Amino acid sequence: MKTKAIRKKPAKKKAPAALQSPKQKLYASLVVQLMSLLKGEHDLVANAANFSALLFNSLPNVNWAGFYFLQGEELVLGPFQGNPACVRIPLGKGVCGVAAQQLETIIVPNVHEFPGHIACDVASNSEIVVPLFDGERLLGVLDLDSPTIGRFDDQDAEGLNELVTVFVAHEEGLI
Numbered sequence: 001m002k003t004k005a006i007r008k009k010p011a012k013k014k015a016p017a018a019l020q021s022p023k024q025k026l027y028a029s030l031v032v033q034l035m036s037l038l039k040g041e042h043d044l045v046a047n048a049a050n051f052s053a054l055l056f057n058s059l060p061n062v063n064w065a066g067f068y069f070l071q072g073e074e075l076v077l078g079p080f081q082g083n084p085a086c087v088r089i090p091l092g093k094g095v096c097g098v099a100a101q102q103l104e105t106i107i108v109p110n111v112h113e114f115p116g117h118i119a120c121d122v123a124s125n126s127e128i129v130v131p132l133f134d135g136e137r138l139l140g141v142l143d144l145d146s147p148t149i150g151r152f153d154d155q156d157a158e159g160l161n162e163l164v165t166v167f168v169a170h171e172e173g174l175i
């Protein structure tokens with residue numbers, strides 16, 4: 001099994017715009033678009049729905065983008081874009097449950113090699129799961145699937161972590 005776990009680290013100093021890769025530039029523009037979508041609205045469901053639609057429509061080669069929120073010992077499906085998905089995932093199960101249990105971002109280049117992967121869409125071949133934190137407390141995960149093997153890399157992990165940090169800070173009224 002080849003997976004890549006990335007423990008949440010303090011934000012790195014960003015590269016100057018001129019030195020950013022096209023992918024980093026895309027994520028920088030998504031931060032601006034997300035902040036504009038969230039402005040003046042604090043309803044969690046509405047904002048998570050718009051956030052998932054922004055990701056689904058802006059990121060290439062993505063066939064599912066959405067949230068699972070922590071309720072007790074399991075993750076429960078939240079707003080998403082893509083095919084209908086399984087509703088409840090116990091902690092430690094599937095890519096989402098493992099990321100939630102380990103409190104870290106997980107990149108899975110090939111989901112067919114991940115023991116216990118939960119297949120919601122037969123088209124999915126790779127996946128990234130990013131935990132959402134309120135301080136140290138886990139709120140849930142953001143999950144993205146792609147039909148392309150090896151679709152997600154460190155720049156996706158960094159960009160998506162920045163986006164969820166903005167999202168949670170906004171929901172908490174911090175920005």
Ligand code: SME
Binds near residue numbers: 064086120
């Ligand atoms: N593949 C995930 C389940 C959720 S769907 O991809 C939307 C997992 O293994 O946890």
